[in-house]
Structure formats: structure tokens, C-alpha cells
Amino acid sequence: MxxxxxxxxxxxxxxxxxxxxxxxxxxxxxxxxxxxxxxxxxxxxxxxxxxxxxxxxxxxxxxxxxxxxxxxxxxxxxxxxxxxxxxxxxxxxxxxxxxxxxxxxxxxxxxxxxxxxxxxxxxxxxxxxxxxxxxGPAPEQAAQTAVATPPPTALQQRPGRRKGRAGEAGDAATPAPPQQAGSGRVTRSAARALAQKADTASVEAPSAAAGGAAPGDAGGGGGQGSSGRTGGAAAGAAAPSRAAPKQPQEVGTHSYRMVVAYDGTAYSGWQLQPKAPTIQAQIERALSTVLREARGTLGVSAAGRTDAGVHAAGQVVQFHTNRPDWVDLEKFPARVNSLLPHDIRISWLAATAPDFNVTCSATGKIYHYSIDTGRAHNPLTHRHRMHVPRPLDVPAMRAGAALLVGTHDFTQFSNNAPERLRRNPVKSLWRLDVLEVEGGLRLEVEGSGFLYKQVRHMTGVLLALGEGRLGPDYISERLAVGASRPPGAGGAWRGYNVAPGKGLLLHTVHYPPEVDDPNTWLYPSLPHDEWGRLLARAPGESTDEDGG
Structure with missing residues (x-):
């Protein structure tokens, strides 16, 4: 050849x-x-x-x-x-x-x-x-790569299905993948063998629709699904679960993550918006130009959905592709950077585990919030610092920060969007340091995860403590209230102002080292397709939010 x-x-x-x-x-x-x-x-x-x-x-x-x-x-x-x-x-x-x-x-x-x-x-x-x-690779080759992934079978989409429903089809449910000797990892070859075995079993299993069976919801047993609804439709017409994951054909077969830095001043945040400039739109456009793939195939997502005006030094962005031969880990960042605006840059790139999820696989984040305490704001830093010309009681701020450290229900230190109240408000804050730097203060916040605008709420509370507008017991009282009341007391004044976005910086996102091993399964107990992509939601998906 x-x-x-x-x-x-x-x-x-x-x-x-x-x-x-x-x-x-x-x-x-x-x-x-x-x-x-x-x-x-x-x-x-x-x-x-x-x-x-x-x-x-x-x-x-x-x-x-x-x-x-x-x-x-x-x-x-x-x-x-x-x-x-x-x-x-x-x-x-x-x-x-x-x-x-x-x-x-x-x-x-x-x-x-x-x-x-x-x-x-x-x-x-x-x-x-x-x-x-x-x-680049021939279009026929790329098409064969995309077609090579078989559509997920009903059994792959229903990992919790038990015996006794639709004949003996429960016996063909995807088993736990084989492990490598001496480790908890799963190789890609084992993943493909497992997927092929599951496909063969699903083809040989009797058709529930042909037999007139009426299965319940996915994940249930004994004729009733996990949601408590009994089955009443033919297997072929069963309605998909509300939380059903994306079909694997929607994203590429190979996953990558890259570290991205940006100045968020000119953008309306990370997340794509129809009539506003966003970081995601710029990165998707550049990736689509280089890889010549649609945004649905790229599946671009970020570890933190930073808000308007928020900056990042260590944002982690994940994308997929069916053209791994086009991704040179050394040269690819420069190719994409040449198509990005001057205020967005990619500094690092790595191939990831096939079931890597940029939000769920993260183990922690570090945010910085910068404050200018000069009488007049510094014009060289005003895009990245909040200006507070009043004197601040730094010891009082540090005492309040110590009360926030630990595992708490931080509902009262977040925005009160109704759809967000259903998410887990309990987060672990590992440290909150109030550091004196040249020209002002810097708050360094590290934790397992953050609620929407939590860092900016905590910054606003600490500034109110430093200015003497709130007493030292305020933080303990708000933590005790937790989720028993909606945050903001129904629109009532909380006693502090939420800090603006321009002072916030997403500094670092932590991941375990195995996420950068393309031959590893991070979630071996969950069903995967032959490429190792998840056929179910990753643990914790859609439960973490942007701390800014």
C-alpha cells in the first residue's frame, strides 16, 4: 500500500x-x-x-x-x-x-x-x-468510520433491565467489562469485544414487540420501570426516557480535551447564544474549520459555563472528532489559535479516555477573584479587577472565609433560578484564602464544585463583612437556612451586592491522571458502545454548575 x-x-x-x-x-x-x-x-x-x-x-x-x-x-x-x-x-x-x-x-x-x-x-x-x-483522509474513509458505530440496541440503552421481560432478553444485558490484570482499567479492544457480544445477544434475543409483550420503563423490573410507571406500549414504540443521553452517532468517535485561556470582557459568557458573541461559538467555528466537521459531531463542551465578563486561565474544553489523523497534539493548538480572536488561546491538548466527560470527570476547581483597593482604579487592570475604593477589614473577611470552608448547603449563596433549585446544593469548599497582593486583594477559592454564581456571592458577602455592613454571624445563619428557603428570600435584599463578573477568573480544573489515557474506561460499570462512548449519563452529569 x-x-x-x-x-x-x-x-x-x-x-x-x-x-x-x-x-x-x-x-x-x-x-x-x-x-x-x-x-x-x-x-x-x-x-x-x-x-x-x-x-x-x-x-x-x-x-x-x-x-x-x-x-x-x-x-x-x-x-x-x-x-x-x-x-x-x-x-x-x-x-x-x-x-x-x-x-x-x-x-x-x-x-x-x-x-x-x-x-x-x-x-x-x-x-x-x-x-x-x-x-486529509478520504471522505469515504471518514464516512466508514462514522458508519462503523452501530446504533445502540435497546439492551445497551437499558442497562438496568432484568430477566423475565421480553423473553430472555434480560440475559443479554451488557455485562461488566473485562478488567486489565492488576488495574481497574478497561482496554479499548475489550470495549469493542464487549459491544460486539452485546449486539450479537440483542439480535438473537426474541422480539418483545413480536410476542406482544408490554415492557415497562427502562431500568425497571417486574413489569414496572424505575419511574414507577407500568409498561403499556410495544417494545418498538417505547417512549425514550426524559434523561436519555445523546445517541453516540451525534458526536465523533475520539475525544480530546484542551486547556483554554480567554479574556471574557467582549463576550456574553461561554455558552452558545443565538445573537450574542460567546467563547463557545468562536471555538466551535475554529474547530469546524480545521476539522471540517459539523458542531453536532464536535460536541464541544466546557468544564465551567462562565458567565458574561468572566475570564479563564485554565478552562478545559472537550471536543470529539471522527478524524483523529488530523489532530497532531503538538501542532493542532497552533492551527486552531490562528483562527481564534486574540483574546482566546489554546495552550495544551491531549487525547482522553473515550468515556471522558469534561464536567463529570472533574474532581475540583480553583477560582480567583481580584479586587482593586486603590483610591482610583488602575486602568491597566480594570478589565480584570473589581474596584472597591473603601477601606476593608481584611481580618474580618478572613474570619468569614473560614466559616465557609467545609461541606455545606450553599443554596443561600447562589442565584435563585427555579430550574437550578432541583440540583444538589451541597458542595465541599476546601479553601478560601484572602490574600493581600499589590494594589488590592485576591480571593482564591478551591472546591469540589460550585453552584451558579456561588463564588461571586461569597465574594460579595466577604466584602460586606470587610466594610462592616454585615455582622460576623451572617454566614452561619445563611448556611443553617440552606435549602429550606429559596435563595434571596423571595427577592428581598440579602444585605450585600453580588460581585461583578469581571473580577472572576477560572484558574484551574482538576482531573485524575487516567482521564488522558485513551485506552481506559473511567466508568466501567456503565454501558458503552464499541468505541467506548457512554450509552448512559455519567455520574453527576448536569449537577454541577458554573461558580461564576
């Missing part, structure tokens, strides 16, 4: 567009030169053609040049939509070199010497080699 096996060159229509773009560039140059030549001839024969003839020749040459350039740019952009930018540049440049030489010979009598022909041949050979080396 040749070294170019599995790669493909541009299509015929793309070649035509690239050739047309290159030729139009040469034609534009020829029109400009013809306009100049005609203007010079008109100057020499001014008495015969009139005084305006030179200007008319120049205007005609410029107009035709602009028209040819417009066609060239239109074809160039069309090529960029279908081919990598390097291939487009190479093909257009090659066509332009050849067309320029031929037009120069035909219109201006330039000689096509043997030296010129040899130079063109050498340049075209080099361009061809660059073009072939830049070609």
Missing part, C-alpha cells in the same frame, strides 16, 4: 474553481498592463485621439482588472469552503503561474524559454507534493 493510502486529493469541481481563480488573477494583471500600454499609446497620439483618451484607457484597464479580481476572489472563497486553505493556495498559485506565462507570451510577445519551462515544472512539482501531503 502506498504512503498516500487513505488520503484523497481535491475533487474535479474544486480543481476547476482553483484553476479559474488562478487564471482570473493572471487576467487581472494582464488587463492592468494593457490599460497602461493603451494609455501610453494614447499619450503619444494625443492630437489624433483627444486629451481624454489616456484617462479612458487607464479607467478601462482598472475596471477590467477589478472585475477579474472580483471573479478570482469569489472562486477562491468557494474553494476554501471545500478544501483546506493550504491546498487552495497551492492550486491557485500553480494555475496563476502557468496562466501568467501563457498570457505574457500571447499578448506581449514574452519568450517561453527552456529555462522558464524548467522553472515552472520544478515549481509545479513542489506544489503538487505540498498538495498531496496536505490532503
Amino acid at each position: 502506498s504512503s498516500t493510502a487513505g488520503r484523497t486529493g481535491p475533487s474535479r469541481s474544486a480543481l476547476v474553481d482553483c484553476a479559474l481563480a488562478g487564471c482570473c488573477g493572471a487576467v487581472a494583471a494582464a488587463f492592468a498592463r494593457l490599460g497602461g500600454s493603451c494609455a501610453a499609446a494614447a499619450e503619444a497620439a494625443r492630437g489624433r485621439w483627444g486629451p481624454w483618451a489616456p484617462w479612458a484607457c487607464r479607467a478601462a484597464g482598472i475596471g477590467l482588472m477589478l472585475a477579474a479580481n472580483a471573479v478570482m476572489f469569489a472562486r477562491y472563497v468557494a474553494c476554501l469552503r471545500r478544501l483546506p486553505s493550504l491546498q487552495v493556495t497551492v492550486l491557485v498559485q500553480g494555475a496563476n503561474i502557468v496562466a501568467t506565462g501563457l498570457l505574457g507570451h500571447a499578448l506581449f510577445g514574452e519568450l517561453l524559454t527552456a529555462r522558464w519551462l524548467a522553472g515552472v515544472a520544478a515549481v509545479m512539482s513542489g506544489l503538487a507534493l505540498i498538495c498531496l501531503s496536505a490532503a
